[in-house]
Amino acid sequence: MKLYDGKYILVGLVIFIVLATFPVWFNHGKAAPPPDPKLDTPVISQMLNKQCVLPKEAMITGHMQLLNDWRTQVVRNGKRMYVASDGKTYEMSLQNECMKCHSNKSQFCDQCHNYAGLQKGADPYCWDCHIPPKENK
Numbered sequence: 001m002k003l004y005d006g007k008y009i010l011v012g013l014v015i016f017i018v019l020a021t022f023p024v025w026f027n028h029g030k031a032a033p034p035p036d037p038k039l040d041t042p043v044i045s046q047m048l049n050k051q052c053v054l055p056k057e058a059m060i061t062g063h064m065q066l067l068n069d070w071r072t073q074v075v076r077n078g079k080r081m082y083v084a085s086d087g088k089t090y091e092m093s094l095q096n097e098c099m100k101c102h103s104n105k106s107q108f109c110d111q112c113h114n115y116a117g118l119q120k121g122a123d124p125y126c127w128d129c130h131i132p133p134k135e136n137k
């Protein structure tokens, strides 16, 4: 066998290895796909006007604060009803109100929190006491 045949074999081999392992190193270090919080729950599907307690932007950035305020109102002040800026009333309850609409906790809350990289035990600690909705996983 002449030497340059060996060279071609070697080149072919290198190309083969690169192509065969392409998916592995190409995906390496790529960001996870951004979250896509699903709104396809039974309750939300029934809503004519699909809106949250506050406008969407305010919910994305402020839902933790809202939950915190609700808890204070209920636990400290004994108030249970919340009147939103548009005059609609809500029960200030994580499990009875938020999770009634967002009954897809794993596809909604969890998916977004995992993406945001909330340290384990940040959100889930609410569920140590509060009852998460039942889901078919």
Ligand code: HEC
Binding pocket: 067, 068, 070, 071, 074, 075, 092, 093, 094, 095, 096, 122, 123, 125, 126, 127, 128, 129, 130
């Ligand atoms: C150690 C147990 C415990 C943990 C952990 C906990 N809660 Fe609560 N929470 C309670 C109790 C008890 C009440 C009072 C229930 C009532 O009076 O209806 C309450 C009430 C609330 C309320 C108002 C009432 C209702 O039905 O939701 C909100 C909102 C709330 N908590 C949010 C949160 C959030 C958000 C977290 C996580 C950041 C959290 N809680 C973690 C025990 C807990």
Ligand code: HEC
Binding pocket: 037, 039, 044, 047, 050, 051, 052, 053, 055, 056, 059, 060, 063, 066, 067, 090, 094, 097, 098, 099, 100, 101, 102
């Ligand atoms: C009456 C049903 C309903 C209730 C109750 C409700 N939501 Fe929503 N939520 C929605 C709908 C519908 C949207 C989509 C709004 C839009 O697209 O403008 C939404 C959007 C959101 C978003 C933004 C999601 C995104 O697309 O990025 C967050 C976060 C959220 N809700 C959290 C909560 C929390 C926390 C509570 C309780 C404090 C709550 N929601 C109560 C129906 C509800």
Ligand code: HEC
Binding pocket: 035, 037, 060, 063, 064, 067, 098, 099, 102, 105, 108, 109, 110, 112, 113, 116, 118, 122, 123, 126
């Ligand atoms: C659009 C993305 C998104 C969705 C959907 C979402 N969250 Fe969050 N949530 C976040 C982010 C980001 C943080 C962290 C904010 C920070 O640390 O300032 C957070 C923080 C929280 C916290 C405070 C945790 C802590 O210990 O500080 C609670 C409570 C919470 N979310 C509850 C919920 C619940 C309940 C739902 C579902 C009804 C939900 N979230 C849906 C993005 C989301």
